[in-house]
Amino acid sequence: MGVLEFTGNLTHQTVVPLAVFVAILCLCLVVGHLLEENRWVNVSITAISIGFISGTAILLLTKGKNSHILRFNEELFFIYLLPPIIFNAGFQVKKKRFFHNFFTIMLFGVTGVFISTLIITVGSRWLFPELGFIGLTAKDFLAVGTIFSSTDTVCTLQVLHQDETPLLYSLVFGEGVVNDATSVVLFNAIQKIDVARLNRWTSLQVIGDFFYLFATSTALGVSIGLLTAYLLKILYFGRHSTVRELAIMILMSYLSYMLAELFELSGILTVFFCGILMSHYAWHNVTESSRITTRHIFAMMSFVAETFIFLYVGMDALDIGKWKITKLSFQKLTGIYCTIVLLTLLGRAAFVFPLSLLSNYINRRAQSASSITFKNQVFGFLTKSLISHLLLPNTLNKSNCRQEPRSPREDITLPLLSFEESASTNILRAKDSLSMLIERPVYTIHYYWRKFDDTYMRPMFGGPHSGSSEC
Template sequence: MNVTQVILLLLIGYIVFTIDKKKKNVPIPVVLLIIGIGLSFLPYFSSIEVTEKIIYDIFLPGILFVSAYEFSTKALRRHGPVLAALSTVGMVVMALVLGIVVYAAGGLFVNISLLGAMLVAAILTPTDPVSAISVLEEAADEHIAEVVDGESMINDGTSVVLFTVLVGIYTGEESFQFFGFLGEFLYVSLGGVAVGLLFGWICSKAVHITHHRDYQVMLSIIIAYGAFHAAEHIGVSGVLATVAAGLMLSYEFEHTNKEDHYREALSGFWNVVEPSLLSLVFLLIGIAATTTLASAHWLLVTIILFASIGIRFLIVSGVLGIFHKHRELERKKQAFLVSWAGIRGTMSVFLILSLHALSPEGSEMLLSISFPVVVLSLIIQSLGVYPLSKWLGDG
């Protein structure tokens, strides 16, 4: 991808953000995705090679940092048990049950192994509610938006560990051992959090020394990308490191008498960077997805998508039933909105591209299932968030 292509993609993103007046009914990521699919038919853009490194090393740290930095630590404390349950045990259960469904349904259309089905499920379990959060905050209870946003930040780290273990088994490089998986999960997850907290704490103290706003912005870039790559370098979760660093910075700002001063400088910068990153990433997802859409078994893809929403609803409903003592009807409404807003996106695309880069036997068939589900999820679920939020809120 050359500089001219990047500039043109940014220009398209700017135009979409500028003229899209109905962000609720037609979320911007959906528009960008569809435009990206259209661009893939133009030779100039179809030559762009979208790799897992571009998504993981360039886009994810910035997007995750903004989400974490803007996420209230009070909300984290309020929903901590729910977020922890959904992002760990809930996610593993989701992958297991969805894998069985993919295996059972997939067998009617393609020749897929149980392990391959589990790998598809691991790819589809992380959520990316970029297109849903702003709508949920306005149309639904803010607590629902907090749960969806908080879960998506944390479960990205879990998804990488789960995918890594499963793809190792799938390629024959390792065998599954429960305690080995648990040990790796704890090391990668807790190690990433520790690195992020340390980075965030050190840099939050340095912010107080750096009085010039431009230098404070420079420091925030170091936090976002430095924590990520430092964690990855020592073999722990860069995703969770960036999230933890952003949360730590937010926490430190909340406990200073100059919070508005610091947030004004950083928000002015990241409020420009975030839509730029989102414009590029959703356009690139559209460009990268096109080759798999033509060969997709759309009935199977639709079954998997709605099965994943249904399974997620049962898990979320169970978790909310344990930790939130609402009336059953109210809990069901919340669970359904949280489930529907769990849209597949950037992290799923990274995992798909990672599998593509490894090119194990049968991977093309797994990609032809996974990528269309992500595209369908982005379109159908994003478009449904606002009407469902209003309908359930008025009901």
């Protein structure tokens, strides 16, 4: 197996694009760092701009042939770039806060998509023929509805910061994850629907499908996370090598995503829950150096994948080939584009405001601090909707940067922590559990979960013992 045998075969076709792309990626990191001091610019804007500039350069150098050097396809995105980003989000998410807001997240993620799909479908069916865009079937309109109802978690993670706007981050991101699952099941359900025989059972079946998909995807992620934790615990790799522990953690989390895709579940949901389980159990079973390394490896992979995506988006804007594919005129295209953006905004607005009110009403009964303010509804969700469709990301990100520091910091950790401490020291509180369940359901669930976790899960799968304040 001499090395030489193939060296001559490494074609320029593969080497040139990769070398150029890696070089641009490096440039992007350095420039992004230099511009970070500037509050008007963030990593995604830098990446998109550099991508656009290099796309222009390549377009001129290749004499108008193509603007992008790497063939970016769904595979590249879904097999290599998305899993590390979502896994890292699950791995680093503040678990306590995420599960505290679980009800709100589910409300937005599930009900929201249904409302949004309905509005976009009906709207496009009514408006597209007016614009002269005809020939779509009822199924196509339903597909358009689901596609534009799903939100992009990657953009969300870039725009919002977990530490600056904790409540908004966990809501928007959590909704994105649930949202994806809902969209996947809706889309699949629509492909199967016989439009001629639509009846009440169809929608019930879609809802049933959703719960099945949600449950199985979560169960797969949780199982693989627990399996990894158990494997690391019984084999105790630390005795021998950090290298093996790292490899096992990375490969197992990747496996969870691939298995979900294989079984046609929501890979995003699976890898997200796998990340949560890994950080909750598996992470405690490895050596100190593995712990430091994993935190940084996952963050780094996620960071590089994000930069890669934004860089590509900048390059892709100049893709002449894609512009030429359509036979529609520029005016018609603009009209359709604007209609979709408008309908998407409308679809989001239609569920964000009423559901926020509902969620606030329910939460206020429990605790007043965690309500969703009007500013959050406007800037957070609006920005995300728009950015997820890549409409003028520059100006919007800027406006978002300006608004974010002003948005109120929802400090919900303080009451939560003080409750925690008292719970672990004061046994008398246990007798109040029934009244607690009525008054503060989320806390009570959390309390019993902690008890279960400390008694059964942690001794089995690893993790620090009770009373620790990690979240």
